[in-house]
Amino acid sequence: MAPLKALVFDLDDTLYPEAAFVRSGFRAVARHLEAEAGLDPEPVFQRLWRAHLRGERGRLFDGLLAEHPGIQGGPGRLVEVYRAHAPAIRLFPGMDGLLDEARRRGLPLALISDGWLEAQRRKVEALGLASRFQAILLTDAWGRPFWKPHPRAFEEAARLLGAAPGSLVYVANNPAKDFQAPRALGWHTVRLEMPGQLPAEPVLQEADRRVQGVAALRALLLPH
16 A cells, blocks of 8 residues: 555444444433333343344334334434434444544544434544544535535545645545445545444445454554
């Protein structure tokens, strides 16, 4: 890999385990239903988590509400609670050290992430990233059409970092959307594989390199 001038990261399942956000969100929904409807929160959480592990997506709250008619707000309200809660999440082990070492070496850091804006902002806050990253680009601020693989966030990151494409690397996890735009722009790309990541979607374009674990990523990006 050519000498790098800046490191750019994805957020979900790259800097932290996304499953932790899902669990945290289900806990928030369970607490909400306890307060609103008197439901025992632990069975509610367990039902949602088991459904998630079975791969159920999209209408996950509908089945729960069908079992408890009369709850106000419907599934839309539960989606709001899930997205707007203050998440209990932490960086992957070793990621703190990698980010700190990059800063010690004078490498600027940027973040590019999709997802509903309020939820992504709360994740950034919970992980304390605002003080560590020179640029944080949450694509939903521009609207859903600008989510990856749209190139706008990558073009903006390169401008803000003042770095040529060949000196930038994007570290992410999802070949269905993460790597097409930066590769087309001439960036380096690395797919980080971690235990417990949510299943990858069908491949649109794979990264230039694949590494397993934060230690291997650090060795690749920050060689001695």
